[in-house]
Amino acid sequence: MAYNDFSAEVAENFEQKCLCVLVLDISGSMYEIVDDSNTVETGKTVFIDGKTYDVVEGGISKLDNLNEGLKSFYHDIETDETTSQRLELSVITFNDVVNVIQEPSLISNCERPFLEADGDTALVDAVYEAISLVEARKKWYKETNQPYYRPWIILMTDGEPNSDQDIVALAERIKKDTTAKRYEFLPIGVDNANMAVLQSIQGRIPAMKLKGTKFSSFFKWLSASMGTVVTAEEGQAINLTSGGTDWMESFSI
Template identity: 75%
Template sequence: MAKNDFSSEVAENYEQKCLCVLVLDLSGSMNEIVDDSTAVATGQTIYVDGKNYNIVTGGISKLDNLVEGLQSFYTDIENDETTSQRLELAVVTFGDSVNVIQSPSLISDIQLPELMADGDTALVDAVDEAIDIVNNRKKWYKSTGQPYYRPWIILITDGEPNEGQDVSALASKIKKDTAEKKYVFLPIGVDNANMQVLQSIQGQIPAMKLKGTKFGSFFKWLSASMGTVVSSEEGSAVNLSEGAASWMDSFTI
């Protein structure tokens, strides 16, 4: 079967679907400790994503906060009768390489896998993979007679793309696709993310900066937003700004 080919899949229901593809940065810098109250230094260092880090045992990392936020997001979706039947989730992760750890599925068919951070930041390749998933999933919706809302691609990164990746080509693709309403693209920067890069690849929604590592607040907002989207009338205007202040930070360029 070709990559991201859903042609043999049978529809579980014929509710109007909304696909949300999470593109998550699992480069080594996501292991950075953000709560060191229980951390113990080992005396060793490591160089990751252009920075030196002290190696510790214990503590709470950015990755720990991401996993906790994701789990609450999954639970919120599962507990909403309408959203659980309409929202399909896919998850793409990237470090040195890109992995589709969750193909598009309703929440009832999903279990959060163990996430591990390592390597650099293959950001461009990961977003390209997400776009491919969106395009092929829409073809499947059409072939199976399922109506659908505009899909979402949500990028969360704390770094910047590896050298040699074609950021300008990705930026052109996203601007064209979002102008044609093929999907919604939301780039989120965490901690040391290069916000200039994220601004360069944004579509119709500006790149946003997470306050600290408030993944929990972000995913709470996201689950509420997805619930609003899948409960809206087709073609109606939807205001998703409510609650964003709890996780969104300002930034300068």
């Protein structure tokens, strides 16, 4: 795991912060087409992430929808006066390797990523990286006298972990941490994701299934939910619902 050191960073404001870490699967299967209305067959096949796919030209992939959803999410946070000053966003991507492509920051300092896909699924390593980052950022909040809300780790994946990934140990860690309310963990499965795996690592919030075309709905919900979180009073129960979208069932925290 990388060592996250924020000691040289100076706080921009002293609003109560909420860290949201997006852990995003960019394995090769994210190029799978979910809207084939404008595709042209090439007659070629490719073996990616444990499956064989027909290669086509055109169409809309899961990755296209993810990039578009991220675009709307960044815009919604940026244009909300309160959330933009309180929400810190971090983005971690994973395929064969794990990369922190956005360190925790207010949206004004974030450059929206454009994601490309390749490789397999180092899911467990990516979640541990997110946990490490959350711990380091909370330490920095305390050192700089910034109040903070419970951080969120949001995992989105369309497959299942590589065979060398220890799901059992991760499940135990997440259960322990979320029971102690160190962070909230929300696992999202896209299309062909192994939901049994995601359910095994869920914390207080159940694993959710997302249709490949519903990324925009999810990120609209997420921006609205983060807005709710950062305006809540201390100890207030928060009900996070689907907000009229159909990508998930409602739940409370």
